[in-house]
Amino acid sequence: LGRGSRFWFTTRLERCDSGLAATAPRRAIDRPLRVLTVDANAVSAEVMSRYFTSWRIDSLICASASQAEAALTQAKATETPFDVVIIDVKGLACEGVQLARKVRIEQQESRPEVILLMGLDGSVADNSLENLGAFALLTKPARPSVLFDCLASIASGSRENGIASFYIRKSGTAPRVKFDARVLVVEDNAVNQDVASGILKQMGCSAVTASNGRAAVQLFAEQSFDLILMDCEMPIMDGFDATRRIRDIERVMRRDHHAEHSRTPIVALTAHALAEVRERCLDAGMDDFLVKPYDEMQIADMLGRWLTPITGVSTAPSDNSAPEKSQPSPSFHAPKLDMVAVDRIRRISDDDGSSMLGQVVSQFAAISGPLLATMRSKSRDSDPDSVWRAAHSLKSSAAALGARHVSQCCEEIEALARDNGILPSEAILAALETELTAATDQLKALAGAEQRVV
Numbered sequence: 001l002g003r004g005s006r007f008w009f010t011t012r013l014e015r016c017d018s019g020l021a022a023t024a025p026r027r028a029i030d031r032p033l034r035v036l037t038v039d040a041n042a043v044s045a046e047v048m049s050r051y052f053t054s055w056r057i058d059s060l061i062c063a064s065a066s067q068a069e070a071a072l073t074q075a076k077a078t079e080t081p082f083d084v085v086i087i088d089v090k091g092l093a094c095e096g097v098q099l100a101r102k103v104r105i106e107q108q109e110s111r112p113e114v115i116l117l118m119g120l121d122g123s124v125a126d127n128s129l130e131n132l133g134a135f136a137l138l139t140k141p142a143r144p145s146v147l148f149d150c151l152a153s154i155a156s157g158s159r160e161n162g163i164a165s166f167y168i169r170k171s172g173t174a175p176r177v178k179f180d181a182r183v184l185v186v187e188d189n190a191v192n193q194d195v196a197s198g199i200l201k202q203m204g205c206s207a208v209t210a211s212n213g214r215a216a217v218q219l220f221a222e223q224s225f226d227l228i229l230m231d232c233e234m235p236i237m238d239g240f241d242a243t244r245r246i247r248d249i250e251r252v253m254r255r256d257h258h259a260e261h262s263r264t265p266i267v268a269l270t271a272h273a274l275a276e277v278r279e280r281c282l283d284a285g286m287d288d289f290l291v292k293p294y295d296e297m298q299i300a301d302m303l304g305r306w307l308t309p310i311t312g313v314s315t316a317p318s319d320n321s322a323p324e325k326s327q328p329s330p331s332f333h334a335p336k337l338d339m340v341a342v343d344r345i346r347r348i349s350d351d352d353g354s355s356m357l358g359q360v361v362s363q364f365a366a367i368s369g370p371l372l373a374t375m376r377s378k379s380r381d382s383d384p385d386s387v388w389r390a391a392h393s394l395k396s397s398a399a400a401l402g403a404r405h406v407s408q409c410c411e412e413i414e415a416l417a418r419d420n421g422i423l424p425s426e427a428i429l430a431a432l433e434t435e436l437t438a439a440t441d442q443l444k445a446l447a448g449a450e451q452r453v454v
Helices: 018-022 042-054 065-077 094-106 144-155 190-202 213-222 239-257 274-286 296-306 340-344 357-380 384-400 402-421 427-451
Strands: 034-038 056-061 085-087 114-118 136-139 180-185 206-210 227-231 266-270 287-293
Touching: 018 042, 018 136, 018 427, 042 144, 042 227, 056 065, 056 136, 065 094, 065 340, 085 094, 085 144, 085 190, 085 274, 136 144, 180 190, 180 213, 180 384, 180 402, 190 206, 190 296, 190 384, 213 227, 213 239, 227 274, 239 266, 239 274, 266 274, 274 287, 287 296, 296 402, 340 384, 357 384, 384 402, 384 427
Parallel strands: 034 056, 034 085, 085 114, 114 136, 180 206, 180 227, 227 266, 266 287
Antiparallel strands: none
8 A cells, every 4th residue: 555556467479570660651641731830949940840841741930920920921812821830939929929819810711720839847928828729739849759749630630639738827925834844955056956945945944955866865875854856867867866776775774674764755856847757757766746947836835745834834815914025126128037037036035034036146157158168169079968968957047047048049959969969050059158148147137236225
């Protein structure tokens, strides 16, 4: 009871003719489709274009909403309508949402199906997005197998086979809950370490950090923890191997002490809200997972599943509660930053009660330059493995601080280097450097403005 079960079976199959596998047909869509893709990122647009060519799909790529509207108008005039419109909501933001609404509402005669590409956290740019009637909402970069199945379903005329989307809850006020717990935070990224530790301390937890899986295993063998937050992608030893070794240590402890040693909950920290990632986490021995970037509400919900709080939870303020102290706002507009993410960091208090924004921004400024330099040098060395690891780390830090353009660019570099061995060109790295410089300057200005107000 409470341990689950494992089943196995044996089946005997005859060897098939070796010639059959060699003549297996290439994947193709049953019915010819005409697809319009609107993607602000040239790299991901080119990757999808290659997919479409392989699947024998007639496609047109547009870089902006205005170009897409012109293409739709021309298609209507020439009576060559599009069957599917794929829109990069993550990159185009509000323009992408408006275009999707226009396609679904105004294209009445031959209304194409709409596929929306979102960030890996499942967040959307508009509250009414779920009411647009989109056929599918996919995380970006879209997996080719998922994208193919989606298009094949459209070609077959069955909306019922659409791929379900998910939405993250909008966080309200900070959760009023405390846990008397000792938590091990295993994270190689200094920015993410600070964010996780700061949130945990606000909730009454004491946090111990480890920068890789090997250090985490050593700490676990020497000390006692109530819960472990485990990043999946780390150098030296990743989170999956570290979890397996921790579970081995627990088995030895139970055997040597002839007693039921408690199982420490291990929660995966991952950038991928995908079924295969979840399955890999569970197979390694993890118990739960959080998708980065996360907020204090998600941390509180997770801790509540595994630990007993020492005070009650209040998810919403009462009517007579005092209004929150307004945060200082900069005198300039920061279009490159997601201010919701910035405010999440602002709400995390340091030991002296001040906001941790300045500390986290300083960490980001210190690590981002070397990570970009690593991407450059390893690209010259034709080392895609090191490139995607550096891009992954910078992507995670940038997302935590709301530098969405930096995070998006790194996400594309990571996907191409990891899945296809494609190295970023100098032009792409130069564009990333420009975005990184702008975002860092704006974050420093925000942190400076906050310190002046305090």
